[in-house]
Amino acid sequence: MQTPEKIRSVAGDREQWEQLTLLSFMERRPEARPVFRTLGGLPHERVYTPEHIALDYGRDLGFPGAFPYTRGPYPTMYRAQPWTMRQIAGFGTADDTNARFRYLIAQGQTGISTDFDMPTLMGYDSDDVRSEGEVGREGVAIDSVDDMHDLYADIDLEKISVSMTINPSAWILFAMYLTVADERGFDRNKLSGTIQNDIIKEYVSQKEWVYPPRPAMRIVRDSIVYSTQNLPRYNPVNVSGYHTREAGSTAIQEVAFTLAAGMAYVEDVVRAGVDVDDFAPRLSFFFVSQIDFLEEVAKFRAARRVWARLMKERFGAKKAESMRLRFHCQTAGVSCTAREPLNNIARTAIEGLAAVLGGAQSLHTNGYDEALSIPSEAAMKIALRTQQIIAEETGVVGTIDPLAGSYAVESLTNRIEQGCFDYFAEIDKRGGVVKCIEDNFFQIELADAAYDLHRRKDAGERHVVGVTKYRDDSANPHVELHHVDEGAANRQLARLAKTRAKRDGAAVQRALDEIVRVAQTDENIMPSTLAAVKARATGGEIINALRPVFGTYVETPVF
Template sequence: MNDKDDSAVRARIELEIADWEQNEVAAFLARQPERSERFLSGSRHDVKRVYTPADVADEPFDRIGLPGRFPFTRGPYPTMYRGRPWTMRQIAGFGTPAETNDRFQYLIAQGQTGISVDFDMPTLMGYDSDHPMSVGEVGREGVAVDVLDDMDALFAGIDLEQISVSMTINPTAWILLAMYIAVAKRRGYDLNKLSGTVQNDILKEYVAQKEWIFPIRPSLRIVRDSIEYCSRTMARYNPINISGYHISEAGSSAVQEVAFTMAITKAYVEEVVSSGVDIDDFAPRLSFFFVAQADFLEEVAKFRAVRRAYATMMRDHFGAKKPESMRLRFHCQTAAATLTKPQPYNNIVRTALQALSAVLGGAQSLHTNGLDEAYTIPSEFAMKLALRTQQIISEETSVTNTVDPLGGSYAVEAMTDQIEKGIWEYLDRIDRMGGTIAAIEQNFMQREIADFAYDQALRKASGERVVVGVNRNIDAGEEQKIEVHKANPDSARRKIEQLCLAKERRDSDRVEKVLSELGQAALDERINLMPLTVEAVEAGATMGEIVGALQNVFGRYVETPVF
């Protein structure tokens, strides 16, 4: 069909829509008005009453394309779940490494196909378990890891060459990566056979999650070093998991989530390329982490739009030539911010629908939240039920039998175009500000998120944004009771005792020597810090000691508040 034919078809459809609105719609509205004057998506975009071919008439097929081909709108791989299902990766972490290992073993026995580790706040922030700042937090919201032996205990009895491991950590990510590498070396594994990812996305911390240690630019250097190191030594490992999830959980819209993630990606890629690494040597191992929020169709469209925008950016801006360098692969988690304490069993339904949108959007791995996560870390029962949710979607719904089954939907394709347009508009604004780092330093992204979050909070408080069981369909009677995970009050004491014993057993002179070398290396931007960090953890240096060695050089970041 040529442009003239397309214009004629569109004109005919638009005439038919106008006639339909003047007749059938007008007559029906006279008898039964619609629920609202305006229908909005989760990102506050207008949602039309009906979508037709006229809404996607300007969209050539090659922008939608086929799965596994540029621009990867329909999925990064040609056969997607017809070949194998996504990795079912339930996150776990609490107490001591041994306690978390028990939970891993339980989940693997239930059919989990990947491990995902959650660390406690002291580990995230670079404090050892015996530090005064760690009091009351050791093992409370994740597992406590101080030294190499902790990492060994965390993965005891687990073949790291056979199971993919994801580690959710950012400010101290390179140290945890070094420990993971050191454990693999200790066990005689081939580093090129290890698979998984470490989150390691420090820039989004300054934008959204607010967990950091060093100032922005030295933090970016550490991320660069870990990407460069893994590109040379770990062929299957993802050294970064660039995360829109936390941007969304901070209150952003779906468009802001993926647009700001792409801006942050651009900064990382520019940093690594500027150090002399070819784009095609590391881009295939970049990975992503997004949320599946409540607006079902918008979320499916979001995943499709960001794949297309990423492929275009990598090819046209960075000159990537390998298809693997343009192929966005992502892990997804259902939206913790949507879970409620009132009527907690409703969270099962929310999670199932969000998980389905992630699958229809083409996720490569998925975590489903437990029904009790509005209270605490999930119980074994809640985690098993969340895993069963994924297994039911995979085995019983048949949505995995065809690739991108919503592709071609007028509504989904129009929403995909709208979200991609929003991504490019934000990227253009950020470029005009001087790039991602400048935008973060000027609090641009932080303000955009805060403004949207405030608007959403007002809508929820007024009841315009319905939350079943909270501001609509509220139970007047007794609240639902659920069993929740209870932390072992003895875990922190045992963890600190283990740390003290590890310090007594090590060669302190060797530790002091390698920490001094690490501090000296930090002064030279050209030196990659990963090899010395691996050497430091092998010598028995603690997380806090390694952070301290670099903090003496880099200093500590202090945020400029946004109001």
């Protein structure tokens, strides 16, 4: 550890360098601008030295797999096995997406990630008038457990981790997944994966919800409690900062708002009578990996350290597993450009490398055609190969947390950590996470940050190669895009009609009535949802049955 005397000596040497070397050189070659900032808005020092990183090694860094987990959640990290390579897929009908899953598995993918269409996300059946034109377009259409059977057909759910990106109707898709596993005879103790199920970030950034925040939080709580009791390897919530960052937040806000949401879920489950160490090990997180390389590596390291300290000091967790933050990461969709789309391969490689150097447990790399369409098979193959090249060719898997000790990275890690705790204090002062949602605190902070980022881009402080700088206005090179199958919607409507015709309508109604009864109590809603799904109730029918109990939500606009 640097002593105060050594740090003062370095500071003196730096000041001397500035006077004797830097100033005269800058007269001949001035810097491009007076202040350089990270993508998240933090000012960069011209050069970092020990004076910028007052670290206590044992307190702030430690070793991989040991508190405070700055250097990684596991002692061996990628030396034992690489991260899960989980390319997201979802379009058309369940059969269409199943074919994409099997293609990616054949190419070496080690985890499945499922994207659902907008009607499924919002709890509308495919034959709802509000679903017209959206069925199967931006994800796969899933109406009933019969669709879920086809979605994961010929895939061993005991051997492959399954992730589902869905929120307001997440508990219903969770019930469908479990019903498929049960009906196919899989052992629940061997099921692994996660369902996003993070409703807080919907109110903050993504804006997909059905019910008001408080009943929506109850549903998340029930799914966590049920999973804790019945699924020892499954992650019942994937607390997400990805969408907050894509909406324009800073790196600090991405981590702070995400971990604040995680704390809110922990508080709800603890109030339900579950010991923190019984469920916290199954919480997982989801972050973006943006293009600002050093800031992103520091962000992931800071997130682990902050969460470890929160769990130990605020919630009294005793188990190491409760304190270690594990996260999935996706490269930044918002960084992909429609102009010169092949440039996105380079962006994705840099962002993927930042995620790995930051210690991700799971990674999705975007297709180069992300800004133009649902990724094609060719784009997804290159994206997967990007991960495989990082794992097999770059050598970064051999050393854990290889950027530790970098003055720049450690300084950024400290600043992001401090920014998080500043936000936590403000959130507590304002009455907690749900109150901050209802009062639009998060939304205003996010809007201000997004405005500042766009202002800096307009001022020329941030450039996008091929778009705002080095722009070539000739036609884009031709790339084969994924095309929407116009017949998919009709096939899905026929599938739904078949399910409705075969099922026992009276049994479905009894199951829906039972969900309504449970919703009016404090009983866990998962068992009645499972019964309804097994009876072949659709997602839309379950959502609609609960609207009179839970109500609907309209956000107060923020300008």
